Amino acid sequence: MGPLAGLKVLEFAGLGPAPFACMVLADLGADVVRIDRGGGPGLLGLDRDLLDRGRRSVVLDLKSEAGLATARRLAGVADVLVEGFRPGVMERLGLGPEALSETSPGLVYARMTGWGQSGPLADTAGHDLGYIAVTGALHAIGEVDRPVPPLNLVGDFGGGSMMLVTGILAALFERQRSGRGQVIDAAITDGTSLLMAMIWSMKGQGTWRDGRAANLLDGGSAAYRAYPCADGRHLAVAPLERKFFETFARCIGLDPAEWPDHLDRSVGEALAARIGAILKTKSRDDWCALFEGTDACVAPVLALEEAPDHPHNRARGAFVEIEGVIQPAPAPRFSRSVPPTPKPPPRPGEGGEAALTDWLG
Numbered sequence: 001m002g003p004l005a006g007l008k009v010l011e012f013a014g015l016g017p018a019p020f021a022c023m024v025l026a027d028l029g030a031d032v033v034r035i036d037r038g039g040g041p042g043l044l045g046l047d048r049d050l051l052d053r054g055r056r057s058v059v060l061d062l063k064s065e066a067g068l069a070t071a072r073r074l075a076g077v078a079d080v081l082v083e084g085f086r087p088g089v090m091e092r093l094g095l096g097p098e099a100l101s102e103t104s105p106g107l108v109y110a111r112m113t114g115w116g117q118s119g120p121l122a123d124t125a126g127h128d129l130g131y132i133a134v135t136g137a138l139h140a141i142g143e144v145d146r147p148v149p150p151l152n153l154v155g156d157f158g159g160g161s162m163m164l165v166t167g168i169l170a171a172l173f174e175r176q177r178s179g180r181g182q183v184i185d186a187a188i189t190d191g192t193s194l195l196m197a198m199i200w201s202m203k204g205q206g207t208w209r210d211g212r213a214a215n216l217l218d219g220g221s222a223a224y225r226a227y228p229c230a231d232g233r234h235l236a237v238a239p240l241e242r243k244f245f246e247t248f249a250r251c252i253g254l255d256p257a258e259w260p261d262h263l264d265r266s267v268g269e270a271l272a273a274r275i276g277a278i279l280k281t282k283s284r285d286d287w288c289a290l291f292e293g294t295d296a297c298v299a300p301v302l303a304l305e306e307a308p309d310h311p312h313n314r315a316r317g318a319f320v321e322i323e324g325v326i327q328p329a330p331a332p333r334f335s336r337s338v339p340p341t342p343k344p345p346p347r348p349g350e351g352g353e354a355a356l357t358d359w360l361g
Contacts, residue, residue: 002029002330002339007172008359010078011055013037016128016152017160017188018084018112019051024165025080026054027330028339033078033355035060035071036348048345050327055343056351062093070356075100075107077359080168084112087122097183107181108171112164114155116187128155131188135159137196144213159191216240216263222272223248223262226301233284234301237275248296252278252287 007030026032032055060067097109115121132155142148167184202208214220239248249256308319
């Protein structure tokens with residue numbers, strides 16, 4: 001049933017990071033009931049979003065007293081409430097944490113926003129790109145002459161969703177001692193800044209240049225970048241440690257003695273040019289066959305359509321097919337309380353009647 005079996009999570013439908021957090025909780029066995037408003041596809045035009053998998057849907061009109069009353073009743077029996085609206089929206093509905101805590105003192109009230117519940121930008125609209133921009137993360141990612149959006153993995157899902165999940169689990173653990181719930185203010189800006197802790201450490205010690213493609217881990221090192229091969233596909237090359245670089249160099253016919261300090265910035269571009277010229281002589285898969293079984297720290301840069309068929313991903317069951325849709329499997333892995341295969345995303349209202357019966361009787 002998964003390690004979170006028995007946990008009741010009430011989700012107010014939203015975009016991106018809050019749904020992803022609830023997907024993770026559902027993947028791990030939580031009973032997630034989502035309050036939907038109905039309507040068609042959202043911003044991304046998705047008819048059924050994988051981020052919505054694993055829960056049941058109840059359609060409520062929160063502008064009506066009947067809809068609000070049902071939402072309050074559901075919140076009254078929930079362990080966790082998750083919402084991703086701008087500050088003040090839930091309070092105006094009468095569903096804010098202060099109002100609900102009167103009857104549900106143990107409720108963990110999880111709030112997911114870009115800017116947080118306070119600060120001069122708290123009431124301002126935004127998206128992932130702007131959130132990671134103000135943290136310094138976007139400045140550090142990309143080509144020398146311009147930042148490159150790193151999908152919305154860094155802000156929405158890394159700094160937002162996963163920090164929200166961490167906060168929820170921490171609050172549930174603390175509730176075991178205090179018997180009381182609390183409000184979690186999860187801001188994408190805060191979480192993204194936290195993800196940059198190692199970079200700030202390097203900057204503080206003078207080993208990180210405040211620019212792009214100028215450092216060890218941002219493509220500035222010849223031993224840590226993606227190189228094109230003869231077929232136009234790429235290899236991810238990352239032999240940072242000396243012993244791994246020596247293995248890598250010998251595999252491609254490069255004498256490691258010629259490069260006594262392969263991380264030396266002064267020789268980085270010359271080394272990158274040598275590596276790049278060599279790797280363009282074979283296809284990506286030919287190189288992968290040559291590197292197989294070595295500690296050269298090389299991997300193929302796989303297209304999305306290729307990733308599920310990689311032998312390692314197949315062996316671990318990293319992807320599952322649900323109703324004809326290939327998608328990532330739940331993570332991480334558990335030795336005993338193995339999460340079930342996720343249920344497909346519900347249509348608005350799907351499973352709602354049973355959910356109301358299960359939760360409210």
